[in-house]
Amino acid sequence: MSSSRLAVAIAAAVGYFVLSRAVSNFYPFSTFEMYSTERVDSASRVIALDEHGAAHELDDYTSFACPRPIDVAYRACASEWPFYYVPYLDQRAADFVSTHAGAGDEPVRVVRRIYRLTDQDRGPPPFSDCELGACTARRR
Amino acid sequence: MTASYFDGHSRAPLRVGLAAVAALDLASTAVALRATPPGPHSHPLAPGWLLALGGTTLPVLALALVGFVGLGLFASGRRTLVGGFVGLSALAFANESLAAVWLGPSRSHYFAGALLLGWLAGYAHARATGRNHDAAEAHAESAALGALTAIYLGAVSSKLIHSGPGWADATTLRGVLLCHARVDATGLGPSLERFVVDHPAVGRGLALATLVVQAGSVLLLSNRRLRAGWGVLLFGFHFVVTLTTGIGYLGAKLLVPLFTWPWSPVTAARLGFPRRVSEDEHALDPARARRADLVAGVIFTCALGLALASPLRRYTALHHRHSDGAASNR
Numbered sequence: 001m002s003s004s005r006l007a008v009a010i011a012a013a014v015g016y017f018v019l020s021r022a023v024s025n026f027y028p029f030s031t032f033e034m035y036s037t038e039r040v041d042s043a044s045r046v047i048a049l050d051e052h053g054a055a056h057e058l059d060d061y062t063s064f065a066c067p068r069p070i071d072v073a074y075r076a077c078a079s080e081w082p083f084y085y086v087p088y089l090d091q092r093a094a095d096f097v098s099t100h101a102g103a104g105d106e107p108v109r110v111v112r113r114i115y116r117l118t119d120q121d122r123g124p125p126p127f128s129d130c131e132l133g134a135c136t137a138r139r140r
Numbered sequence: 141m142t143a144s145y146f147d148g149h150s151r152a153p154l155r156v157g158l159a160a161v162a163a164l165d166l167a168s169t170a171v172a173l174r175a176t177p178p179g180p181h182s183h184p185l186a187p188g189w190l191l192a193l194g195g196t197t198l199p200v201l202a203l204a205l206v207g208f209v210g211l212g213l214f215a216s217g218r219r220t221l222v223g224g225f226v227g228l229s230a231l232a233f234a235n236e237s238l239a240a241v242w243l244g245p246s247r248s249h250y251f252a253g254a255l256l257l258g259w260l261a262g263y264a265h266a267r268a269t270g271r272n273h274d275a276a277e278a279h280a281e282s283a284a285l286g287a288l289t290a291i292y293l294g295a296v297s298s299k300l301i302h303s304g305p306g307w308a309d310a311t312t313l314r315g316v317l318l319c320h321a322r323v324d325a326t327g328l329g330p331s332l333e334r335f336v337v338d339h340p341a342v343g344r345g346l347a348l349a350t351l352v353v354q355a356g357s358v359l360l361l362s363n364r365r366l367r368a369g370w371g372v373l374l375f376g377f378h379f380v381v382t383l384t385t386g387i388g389y390l391g392a393k394l395l396v397p398l399f400t401w402p403w404s405p406v407t408a409a410r411l412g413f414p415r416r417v418s419e420d421e422h423a424l425d426p427a428r429a430r431r432a433d434l435v436a437g438v439i440f441t442c443a444l445g446l447a448l449a450s451p452l453r454r455y456t457a458l459h460h461r462h463s464d465g466a467a468s469n470r
Contacts, residue, residue: 005144005282008265009361012258012286013293015440020294022447024456025245027235028228028253032291033298041311043318055323086319088243091181115318117311123338125318 046093063102066135077130104136159215186240194241258287268432292357310340320385371400
């Protein structure tokens with residue numbers, strides 16, 4: 001009995017693995033290739049800086065008044081290119097600002113914070129901020 | 141696979157647990173689908189009928205209800221194949237629809253679908269060979285474990301294929317953590333994340349541990365003690381990922397313990413599930429078994445041929461990468 005169940009388990013594993021390689025991602029088959037396609041030595045995240053330069057998450061604010069939609073495409077920070085970014089996180093940030101349009105009480109800068117990493121240096125990694133939009137916002 | 145903690149016991153807790161996780165996934169996907177109409181980020185090649193569900197209420201609710209009924213029938217054990225197929229189809233439609241309307245698939249929902257497919261395939265094959273319901277569920281458990289193993293082998297092989305062993309370097313994992321880390325967060329998770337980011341050697345160690353834990357998933361197909369032990373490591377992997385990045389993978393955190401840890405027979409007895417079942421295999425007809433194997437092989441070959449020959453891969457390759465990290469500098 002046990003050898004037939006092992007054969008079934010192996011057949012299922014091979015079948016799922018091979019079909020996933022064939023289709024890439026089609027429910028419920030997937031190669032689970034998230035965060036595997038690149039080796040990186042940078043990172044970035046779309047955040048907000050208040051008038052004192054302190055960093056906040058966008059959802060720390062309830063509404064934004066921005067002169068233009070926030071452009072999170074990597075070209076918006078061409079001078080800092082190349083850097084690593086996660087498209088769905090960036091789009092979620094842009095969508096948050098656009099779906100929370102309204103009045104603002106204080107000036108904020110929506111920026112892409114870009115971190116640079118090395119193999120050796122310990123401690124917080126250095127970063128730079130690329131401005132994506134100057135807005136006013138209301139704090140939560 | 142030499143033994144299961146469920147040998148001699150009803151596997152109903154596994155079946156019910158799997159159905160419950162699948163139902164949770166379906167509900168979560170339906171909520172997201174209802175809130176996401178098609179737009180500029182939708183898949184350019186997605187057919188209209190797949191996009192049409194996005195942002196609607198009644199159609200999404202109807203799809204979810206059909207799926208819940210199917211999963212309920214599957215959980216009951218009375219209509220395993222029909223109920224499971226209906227539930228899986230609803231999950232597939234909902235997930236592919238959501239992937240089409242917004243930026244690609246949510247892989248956290250794939251665990252329940254993969255294990256459900258494995259369960260159904262193992263059960264169907266076993267019944268075709270002439271095995272009774274309980275023996276067929278033993279095979280279903282084995283097939284589901286095979287699917288679970290393949291998930292992690294897929295993940296580790298993707299890393300090695302695309303980036304080589306150098307994926308476990310001192311910067312890649314730290315970069316991923318930083319992209320997800322909230323800048324103003326406090327607590328155990330953010331503290332752990334900052335510790336990893338601030339220490340390149342720790343980042344390298346965790347990345348290597350990720351490869352080892354995922355590759356070691358083959359041990360899920362060995363004896364039950366090793367399976368339980370490796371299940372702890374896999375659960376720990378998902379727990380640390382959630383703690384440091386906020387990426388949930390609730391389905392994995394529920395299904396790995398469900399299928400690998402030795403809790404179930406005791407709990408099953410307390411919940412009133414049958415204690416002793418018959419998995420008698422002595423009366424099997426070898427010719428019937430060979431026919432079942434042949435049919436399974438034909439079905440797999442047809443599925444593979446369809447996958448390779450159809451435009452499906454062009455569709456999935458075009459859009460389903462948008463949820464991943466992009467445009468590095470190495």
